[in-house]
Amino acid sequence: MSREIVVVGGGAAGGTAAQFAKKTDREAEVTVFEAEEYPQYSKCALPYFISKKVEHVIEFTSEWFKRSRITLFLETTVKKVDVKKKKVVAEKKNGEVIEKEYDSLIIATGARSAIPPIPGVKDKEVVTKNVFSLRTLDDAYAIASYLPSVKHAVIVGAGAIGLEMAEALYTHGVKVTVVEMLPSILPGMLDKDMADTLQKMIPHDITIFTSHKVAKVNREGDVVNEVIIEDENGKQQTLETEMVLIATGIKANVELAKKTGCKIGGNGGIVVDRRCQTTQRNIYAVGDCTEYIDFVTRKPFLVGLGSIAVRQGIVAGVNAAGGDRVLPDGFVQTRTTKLFGVEVAAVGPTTKQLENLQPITGRFTGSSLPDYFPGGEDVTVKVLINPVDGVLLGAQALGSNAAQRINTFTCAVMNKMSIERLSQLETAYAPPIAPTLDPITIACDVARMKYGRRK
Numbered sequence: 001m002s003r004e005i006v007v008v009g010g011g012a013a014g015g016t017a018a019q020f021a022k023k024t025d026r027e028a029e030v031t032v033f034e035a036e037e038y039p040q041y042s043k044c045a046l047p048y049f050i051s052k053k054v055e056h057v058i059e060f061t062s063e064w065f066k067r068s069r070i071t072l073f074l075e076t077t078v079k080k081v082d083v084k085k086k087k088v089v090a091e092k093k094n095g096e097v098i099e100k101e102y103d104s105l106i107i108a109t110g111a112r113s114a115i116p117p118i119p120g121v122k123d124k125e126v127v128t129k130n131v132f133s134l135r136t137l138d139d140a141y142a143i144a145s146y147l148p149s150v151k152h153a154v155i156v157g158a159g160a161i162g163l164e165m166a167e168a169l170y171t172h173g174v175k176v177t178v179v180e181m182l183p184s185i186l187p188g189m190l191d192k193d194m195a196d197t198l199q200k201m202i203p204h205d206i207t208i209f210t211s212h213k214v215a216k217v218n219r220e221g222d223v224v225n226e227v228i229i230e231d232e233n234g235k236q237q238t239l240e241t242e243m244v245l246i247a248t249g250i251k252a253n254v255e256l257a258k259k260t261g262c263k264i265g266g267n268g269g270i271v272v273d274r275r276c277q278t279t280q281r282n283i284y285a286v287g288d289c290t291e292y293i294d295f296v297t298r299k300p301f302l303v304g305l306g307s308i309a310v311r312q313g314i315v316a317g318v319n320a321a322g323g324d325r326v327l328p329d330g331f332v333q334t335r336t337t338k339l340f341g342v343e344v345a346a347v348g349p350t351t352k353q354l355e356n357l358q359p360i361t362g363r364f365t366g367s368s369l370p371d372y373f374p375g376g377e378d379v380t381v382k383v384l385i386n387p388v389d390g391v392l393l394g395a396q397a398l399g400s401n402a403a404q405r406i407n408t409f410t411c412a413v414m415n416k417m418s419i420e421r422l423s424q425l426e427t428a429y430a431p432p433i434a435p436t437l438d439p440i441t442i443a444c445d446v447a448r449m450k451y452g453r454r455k
């Protein structure tokens with residue numbers, strides 16, 4: 001009898017898990033249940049779909065699943081898992097119930113936008129027409145179809161999605177204001193000094209309020225027309241708007257896993273081990289519905305990166321099909337984005353995320369090419385090292401090839417390299433490609449010297 005593998009959720013994590021389960025055991029019967037009407041698509045592409053930089057976001061079509069001999073049910077929600085009978089109960093949009101037995105179950109239910117309790121945003125009586133968040137393709141369609149009536153938009157949250165959307169709306173000629181509660185933009189990725197450098201590169205006609213929170217929104221009928229923001233001293237001001245986009249993070253979809261008896265961690269995600277196994281036998285979990293250990297801080301964090309979701313999907317898919325793969329002993333959270341032409345990337349915790357450990361830092365801005373060669377672009381690099389043993393904890397970069405430069409640091413963080421060793425890094429050099437000493441080496445050297453001078 002062939003092995004039955006059931007996947008709940010056909011996003012990046014679930015789709016990848018199904019693919020790798022089938023690659024591992026060609027005879028296995030793999031079934032994916034997906035609540036939405038679309039087969040696997042790229043959520044990361046949605047801001048570019050709205051700005052019209054990309055036209056299609058579907059990554060694996062229904063035909064692809066068919067060719068791969070993976071059964072895909074769309075518009076079908078798994079309502080219940082019967083652990084004793086090892087079967088799932090799913091319901092199609094038309095009410096039809098499907099029961100499916102499993103040998104291995106993979107929960108990949110993802111996350112939804114977290115909506116803070118801003119007075120006026122949610123009202124049981126009136127549905128707010130022009131308050132959006134961006135998580136699904138339907139959210140993107142809703143935003144795109146509302147845009148023609150928008151001249152001003154307020155974005156709540158200056159994380160990667162908030163700022164990518166600021167750029168997307170800006171390209172549509174919308175006057176954008178971004179409101180961030182914390183003292184700097186991209187707070188999950190950059191230290192304040194790096195964020196402030198980046199903020200100066202964002203077009204000045206995008207207004208950014210940091211250290212401000214949204215106190216409430218005012219409505220005219222079912223439409224929000226004013227956003228009241230407040231600084232740290234309680235001073236308020238009113239922003240007129242035709243649209244509000246809330247980009248303040250995610251909440252893991254763990255209701256099904258919880259009902260199934262899987263342990264939920266302190267960050268609200270399903271707890272998984274290095275094999276993506278939950279606390280229930282034969283049940284794996286992957287992607288944004290899970291939490292995992294951070295490589296540097298050793299603390300669990302809620303997975304919210306497609307890069308990690310896919311890596312978990314591979315491991316769970318292989319293991320669910322009888323193979324044996326493990327995740328690394330913690331994720332370093334390598335992350336990147338591009339904002340208004342500037343590449344931004346980071347690996348490891350920011351200074352704030354390191355909490356009580358005050359890192360020694362090295363920061364350098366240089367050119368991507370030798371000074372005499374035309375076409376060089378600014379690159380700013382910052383490294384964070386452990387003041388106790390000189391080991392690299394994280395790095396942040398802005399500008400040309402920031403992501404690839406950070407990938408080099410990822411390798412160093414994963415291998416716990418000392419700043420002494422890292423500042424000896426031999427980087428390739430030729431005038432049209434790179435300077436003799438890459439900015440990453442010089443930033444390391446700054447940190448190395450500070451580390452040498454420490455008391």
Ligand SMILES: Cc1cc2nc3c(=O)[nH]c(=O)nc-3n(C[C@H](O)[C@H](O)[C@H](O)COP(=O)(O)OP(=O)(O)OC[C@H]3O[C@@H](n4cnc5c(N)ncnc54)[C@H](O)[C@@H]3O)c2cc1C
Pocket residue numbers: 008009010011012013014015033034035036042043044045046047076077078079108109110111134135136161253256286287288289303304305306307308309336337
């Ligand atoms: C706008 C945006 C931009 C992003 N940009 C980046 C980026 O540049 N880089 C990066 O690394 N990450 C990025 N991310 C994050 C990345 O998209 C997510 O980490 C990734 O999509 C997680 O995949 P997932 O499969 O775990 O969850 P999801 O993609 O949320 O998929 C979960 C699926 O499960 C389905 N589901 C839920 N419950 C059930 C049920 N009971 N039955 C059946 N189906 C169910 C849902 O409908 C959903 O389709 C971005 C996210 C967004 C929203």
